[in-house]
Amino acid sequence: MCVIARLLSSRVDRSRFRESAISGLYQLYQAPPWEAKLEHNTSESVCPALESESPSARPRGSRHRWRRPVAEPGRSPATLHDVAREAGVSLATASRSLNGSTRKVNEEYRARVVAAAERLGYTPNLSAQAIAKGSTSTVALVVSDIADPYFSSIAAGVIRSAESAGLIVTMAMTERSAERELELVKTLRGQRPRVLILSGSRYVGAELEGALVKELTAFEETGGRVVIISQRELPFDTVQTDNHAGAKALAEALVAEGYRSFAALTGASSLMTSRDRLSGFREGLAAHGIDLTDDRVMQTDFTRDGGYAAAGQLIERGIDDLDVVFAVNDVMAIGAMSGFRDAGIDVPGRLAIAGFDDILTARDVTPALTTVRLPLEHVGQAAIELALGERGGSRAVVTVDGAVVLRASTPRR
Amino acid sequence: MCVIARLLSSRVDRSRFRESAISGLYQLYQAPPWEAKLEHNTSESVCPALESESPSARPRGSRHRWRRPVAEPGRSPATLHDVAREAGVSLATASRSLNGSTRKVNEEYRARVVAAAERLGYTPNLSAQAIAKGSTSTVALVVSDIADPYFSSIAAGVIRSAESAGLIVTMAMTERSAERELELVKTLRGQRPRVLILSGSRYVGAELEGALVKELTAFEETGGRVVIISQRELPFDTVQTDNHAGAKALAEALVAEGYRSFAALTGASSLMTSRDRLSGFREGLAAHGIDLTDDRVMQTDFTRDGGYAAAGQLIERGIDDLDVVFAVNDVMAIGAMSGFRDAGIDVPGRLAIAGFDDILTARDVTPALTTVRLPLEHVGQAAIELALGERGGSRAVVTVDGAVVLRASTPRR
């Protein structure tokens, strides 16, 4: 039988992981974080993939090893030099026929070189090329958390555009820490990327911001391009989302739909994105004479789990006087939705809910989520275009507007 | 008013985008793909973020430019040489005090160097370091589509682990094309990464596989590590998910829950992941004397939209004889769920549904999705550990098992 107890004791899978753990890193498997996440959803049961019933010949969840003709791993990659020698031409000719821009090389030689390269499995060493010509073809992208659909959509846009421009993308995660962000920027600068894109909310009154700006400025002064995605607080080219106007529009739309009593779920007060959206929402309500008082604003993590938790807080506070909850982003809204559902509160029957971003799954939850649509992939694309466009003597700011999307989570009332 | 017509004509946002489009790339904004996606969900209405009502001073959705003291962008980054000179020491000393492993340098000199570096905003050129010491500190990760939560979770695991090991991750997307995958591997090899991780389903009978294996083998023979995530078809270290057993377990669990009449949604028959899961599921049913005939297997895209479309196909075929639908992955299952919902079919009342993977949002849809849990972040982590572990004379295969998670989408019946 499949019982909750099995899951909560988390014995089931751990044993499997233990076996498959890489020596020396064993402790990493002791308490897999993904198991911890299960705690707030106790209405599920887990079956141990029925191994007990399938006495498979091959042991599962373990690490197998068998002989393989492994080559001496000391050999190093073929170099241009090797190719030139193999083709019986000079280094310069090889270089020219393989990567040189203006083809001024005898077709026969060229063919010989290409053949030799093919034979040797030659791939130009990008680092060497970078250092020789003094410029790379990489884009460095910094996001808060790639597992968050907001960022993964933006990243998809960035990567897609970058690739079609022949650029390689390197990515780093700040885990929403300003310190880490600064540190990452420093590290990434070492790559001498052509472009450095910083995605993720800016912080208010950030003391590290000075250092960050300094770092980014230095990068820009030495030929790099930086693009910020989110707020226009930093003095660099920016793709900005109009959080304030979007939230305001949403508020007004909700009022138009008949809602009168609001609550809001926000992230840390230091996150500008959260702040702007809340203030915009407030302003929209105020325009219709509705005051969103502080006791109706719950602050939690800017994440799905934060939203889930906030739902609990709100329930504790009492929801009798509410008819709709606005979460400053979709993942929070969806988390809250699950929270309400697990608490037996009907959405949207008892409480309507709205978010912001229009992440991919917003339309797949039930009820489908009312939100402010942001064309996330295009934001990423716009960032690349901005970076690759000619650099004017001035700063460029692209403002992307949101569009309110009313869905089933906020029915007319 | 906000009416569907506004959305379908897609005039609303396009005008905004037009303004914010980067010159020369205008056409990219002509028909934003994200608008196209709206078509199959006609039960929503979009408001134009009320700009008509807010005569804001600053024009929205446009590109602003204003003067900025832009430095001559010709300057190049400070080099170690510069630092050494500035500090009045030799190149070697500077190198040693900044990056050298064993600190064997006079504390006073060290301080001087560090100060000079700070003053000059020096950052070591990673390319130069790479080429000088003959090894980089990057991990190249290839995924099908980073916007897919399955891959973004794996990527998060990879990035997190890599970063804590001091490695930088570069990422590329195949968009599920075998050709592109091969091409990307060739390009990425040029980075001379320490590790090359290939994520995403393998293909059956892939004619390009030979070339891919050749490329990867060459990479490995010259000191690189390659790790495959998915199937064990390729002769390299692998983190494998036991798709067959997981799907089989799910099938048996569903039978145990009282289900008797099944349908399945699969991806392209060339995708091993899809194939394995289907065959496992079939086997699980067969064990209980249930035959999943071909007319009950719908083949579509391995994506959310594929699932959505398949729901339509299934409805057209008729669902009277079905009581549960198994989709070979969660995004398809969730897409199908939306498809059924939009068609007015009650899930799970009329039709139950189950997926595979346990992506983050599986528990947030309503009803929460029954699935086979895969510890995705840990898969990414395991890949890094495998790659960074000592290289044995043999191939390593880590098999990650799934655990059936029964949720509300498949109530006992």
Next chain:
DNA sequence: CTGTTAGCGCCTTCAT
């Protein structure tokens, strides 16, 4: 412990 000097793999004038 510090400085000098070769390279690392490649591109790019500069002659030829």
Next chain:
DNA sequence: ATGAAGGCGCTAACAG
């Protein structure tokens, strides 16, 4: 059109 040689930024022997 081709080849020889210098240099990109840095590290790693090697002397001192």
